[in-house]
Amino acid sequence: MTGNPYLSVQALTKYVKRKFDADPHLRNVYVKGELSNVKSHPSGHIYFTLKDDSSRIQSAMFRSSATQLKFKPENGMNVLITGDVTVYEASGQYQLYAQTMQPDGIGALFLAYEQLKESLGKEGLFEGRWKQPFPQYPNTIGVVTAQSGAAIQDICSTIERRYPLAEIILFPAIVQGPQAAPSIVQAIEQAEAYGLIDVLIVGRGGGSIEDLWAFNEESVARAIFSCKVPIISAVGHETDTTIADFVSDKRAPTPTAAAEIAVPAREDLVARILERKRSIYTTLSSHIKHERKRLDTYQNAYPLQFPERLYRPFTEKLVGFEGRLLRTAQNVTGNRKSNLFRMNGMLATLSPNQRIKEGYREISGMNDRLTRAAKHDIRIRNDRFQTSIRMLKALNPLDVMERGYSIVYQNDIVTNSVATFQVGSEVQIRLQDGTVNATVQSITTNDGEES
The missing domain is CATH 2.40.50.140 (Nucleic acid-binding proteins)
Incomplete structure (x- = not known):
């Protein structure tokens, strides 16, 4: 073996x-x-x-x-x-x-699409809380798409027609084939680094699922999610839906629709300006009418129509005080003159030299006393006169009304007692800037009695 x-x-x-x-x-x-x-x-x-x-x-x-x-x-x-x-x-x-x-x-592509959609959805990349707001009046619109495609032509023509004030900057990218996803990611990063882009449109024209597959790549989805510039996805036709549509801040069915979303319409802005103009005109007209009505009220106010009726009683008191002061001064002067005549008669009965000397002394003394008395009396009368002037000023109803008080009239007669009123009486309340017509609802005295 x-x-x-x-x-x-x-x-x-x-x-x-x-x-x-x-x-x-x-x-x-x-x-x-x-x-x-x-x-x-x-x-x-x-x-x-x-x-x-x-x-x-x-x-x-x-x-x-x-x-x-x-x-x-x-x-x-x-x-x-x-x-x-x-x-x-x-x-x-x-x-x-x-x-x-x-x-x-x-299909393998459909399965990959569903798997990535589920995975990113669980991470929360599609949630509304991450969606960024869009400026109402953007200055610069960035576009990530093919340089020679129909998408950029549609976007440019739409923006130039609707809002020619906006500047369009193209960040060219390959949008189909094995190199498409890295190229799109790089273009998005370039647009964000540019620093002046207000809105970014990312997309391309229609095609098969294979043609649009770059916008279903995870790297593109994460680049869109991480971008600080608000992004509108515009991939394919209205029936095409990609992962980029879910993760972007807003989805547009076509590149043309994306341009319409990105900028306002010129006609709408003109209509809005005209509406603002009409609103301002209406507001100013209403304000002018209101102020004119206030002016008419002030001009027709009772104190301005008949001002003499307010201070006539105080003028009469002032005239009375002046008359009394004048009569008192005349009486004092008359009494002093009488005494002077009497003393002159007495001097006539004395010896010439002695009587003259005594007369001179007495006359001089009387003259001094008369002068002092007259000055004293005049000073007292002047003090009383000034006091009366201050009282008149303090009692001036116009000044009183400026401090928040008012004058109550009944039948054009000033009233100052509740005894003159009855329930249901019509009264006029004069304030600083106008007149209030009122009806007496109830009357309560200082003792608390109510009628």
Whole structure:
């Protein structure tokens, strides 16, 4: 037995592997089954088991092929795979090395779209609290799209027609193909770094789901979410919906609609200005009418129409005081003159020299007393006169009304006692700036009696 050629395990495994590799039926095989034990390695490789109701096979997809997947393989997913079958020498097991993979019964792009939509939705990127407000009158509109596409032409013509004051700045990007997503991300970052963009439109014209796929990439979605400039997504036609539409601040069905959202219409602004003009004119007219009415009220106020009636009683008192002062001064002067005549008569009965000397002394003394008395009396009368003037000023109804008081008239007669009023009487209350007509509802005396 020792002469038999025994093979090592490695040699046997290599032989079996060569048989597998040489079999053309194990090249580019088409296999369908259910994924299980899916593991994504940090290197980018994907390891999984492909099974059906009766069998299973260990499988792997290397990074070069895995990066081409549009969806994320998950346990329980039914897939269609093309690849090669060979032997893994380390374990001696045969394995399937997948080259392509697509969902069984559903499109790979649609599945990838739904997976990313669900993932970003759970993160909250679609929530309204993150949506940024748009300026009412933007100065600069940024556009991220293809430089030669129809989208930029539609956007420019719409903005120039509706709001020619806005400046349009194009940030060109590739919007279709493998390089589209990085190009769109770079253009969005350039627009934000520019610093003067008020609104950013990101989009392109219509196409198939493959043509629009760059706007379903996670990198584009996160770039839109992170941008500090308000973004309007305008991808494809009205029926096309992309991940960019959900994460952007506002979605427009077409690039033309995005331009209409970004800027106001010139006709609307003109109409708004005319409406403001009419409103200002109406407000000013109403204010002028109100102030003119106030002026008429002041001009027709009772104190201005008949001012003499207010201070006539005080004028009469002042005239009376002046008359009394004049009569008193005349009486004092007359009495002094009488005394002077009497003293002159007495001097005539005395000896000439002695009588003259005594007369001079007496006359001089009387003259001094008369002068002092007259000055004293005049000073007292003047003080009384000044006091009367101050009293008149204090009692002046115009001054009193300026301090918040009023004058009550009944039948054009000033009244100052509740005894002159009856319930239901018509009264006029004169204030500083006008007259109030009122009716007596009730009367209460200082003793608390009410009628």
